[in-house]
Amino acid sequence: MHEILDIWDENGCPTGNSAPKDYLHQKGLFHPTVHIWFYKRTPAILLQKRGPNKQTFPNLWDVSVAGHVAVGETVLEAALREIKEEIGLVVRSAALELLRVQKNINKFPNGITDCEFQHVYLCELPVDVTVLKLQSEELEAVRLFSFEEINQCQLGKHKDFKIVPADMQYYSFIIQCVKDKIML
Template sequence: MDELIDILTPKGEFTGKTALKSEAHKNGWFHATVHIWLFTSDKKILLQKRALTKKVFPGLWDISVAGHIGAGEAILTSAKREVFEEIGLELEEKDLIKIGTRIHQVKHKNGIQDNEHHHVFIAELKVPISTLKIQVEEVDAIKLFDLSILKDTKNLENVLLSRFNEYYVSVYNKIIELLNLQKF
């Protein structure tokens, strides 16, 4: 779905300009996205299998939920909206723990240029995945994997991308840190 998004500088500052997502990808303009990694207290991570109709990484088991921040939309509002749209889960702002922002620059073979500032969150999944409702236009399936999958993506086929292993390990470390804090 094409949507209106804010155009950012390479440093992540607002330019005051907006464009359709397709224009931003065509021209390589920086813009903002949200990544929400959902984990369970028993050290599982929810991954979604991207719909085969997706323009980048179709059919890949990927981040629990991700999406573009709409023009003028607050980051947390976007994160909550994307989680609800893609998997039917209602989260409160207090459930979302921001663990960082990362710059992502990838030029895809199909001409899409992803120049994005990813606002990365973790949140505990406290409901059975059988209660979630996937958005079929975006997601083919959801599944819980052992959290350790984030540490070693080198020998996996169609699950995450080994070139982003450092990012996944940082997410793993933050989740483990939070789970260890919850024990006390």
């Protein structure tokens, strides 16, 4: 099944056109996505290990939940759908806090040029990690990481975990948002 996505322009405005995800990635066309970061007050942030068959960043640890916004779907609807699909959790829309929308471009050796407007959300994880039901086609595992572990992964200094490479400021921003939420 081919995901059909809305095409956005380089300013983050819908063009009124849509196309299959593979075509957007082949042509480097912008499209909306969602990133949902779950946290616990321990404090810790939930990361997912991407599946080995993913076209981009296979077997690396990444944002708690992420995905594309399907054609005709709102960003919030996509966030709620992706959460349910990837980790089997149903959350109320009011539990999601939109932190920002960021423009991101990644070019990969396999020819994919992924041009996204990422809608970044934060949500407190209301359950224990052990009750999450993982979508095996998308992810291999989930785990709570301390702030220090995430920093070590980002710097490439964690011996056991490799994280999706991103601007260090992105991870720092998420950590600071969680700290602000739990008053650290």
